[in-house]
Amino acid sequence: MTGQETPQAEQTERATEVRRPLSRMRAGVVRTVEASARVPQFSVDVEIDTGALAALRASGTALSYSDALVAASARALREFPVVNARFDGDAIVENPDVNVAFVVGLDDGLITPVIQGADTKGLPELAAERVRLTEAARNGKLRPAELFTATFTISNLGPFGVTRFQAMVLPPQAAILAVGSARGSRLTLTLTCDHRVVDGVPAARFLTHVGELLEAPEWMKVIA
Known part of the structure; x- marks a missing residue:
């Protein structure tokens, strides 16, 4: 031997691949994103000023x-019912x-807990429900x-330093809001x-209205 390793020897010294069977949660994520990939989707975005907030x-x-974000989205969904909707075959x-x-990241995937009746809750109740x-x-x-x-989902990657991204619609919901860091x-x-x-x-009208609600948040004092 010349001291030089053969390709076969190098390969045996390398770490072998790791195969992880899908957990129930990961399998659920796979089913959801595969269903989402079959949905015709488009995205629009706006940039807002958070100074008033x-x-x-x-x-x-x-x-x-x-x-x-939850409060503004819920208020806008009430005014734009076409966004708070779902596709159902011929209707x-x-x-x-x-x-x-709202999306919660876990070790082996993600999960989306639901704040029910979000448009009827004040800020303290929304906050308590989100924490719970x-x-x-x-x-x-x-x-x-x-x-x-x-009926609608918010995905916020701002805490991880992401400034902008597009999220995938989660069927049967008609829309999802992606939020980055300021x-x-x-x-x-x-x-x-x-x-x-x-x-x-x-x-565009819905998203613009969400932005307007966040840029002029005095109305939140009423529900605080």
């Missing part, structure tokens, strides 16, 4: 950006309730109604829609 928080109003069904889910549902999700204690009744006082909101249910103009 920051000022409202500084004034003493108990408010997190996560709860502000578009507008949901009577506004149930806003997040804890239940991490402990595997969500009830079926807290998992499978969402750059100074600027924040990008990206709405992805099921094009069978929502067209570009109503999607």
Whole structure:
């Protein structure tokens, strides 16, 4: 031997591949994204100024950006029922309730707990429900109604430093809102829609309205 390793010897010294059978949670994620991939989707985004939100928080109003996003989305969904809808074969069904889910990342996937009747709750109730549902999700204690009744979802990767991204629609919901981290006082909101249910103009109007609600958040004092 010359001291040089043969390709075969190098290969045997390398670490072997790791094969992990899908857990129930990961298998569920696979089914969901495969179903989502079959949905015709498009995205629109807006950039908003979070200065007024920051000022409202500084004034003493108990408010997190996560709860502000849920509150603004729920209020806008009530005014734009076409976004709070689902595709059902030969019909578009507008949901009577506004149930806003939010994405919680876990070790082996993600889960989307649902704040039911989000449009009827004040900020303290929204905050308490979000905290309770997040804890239940991490402990595997969500009830079926807290998992499978969402009419709209918010995915927030801002805490991980992501400034902008597109999320996939989660069938049978018609839309999902993706939120990144703020750059100074600027924040990008990206709405992805099921094009069978929502067209570009109503999607743009809905997203613009969510942005307006966040940029002028005085109304949140009423529900605080």
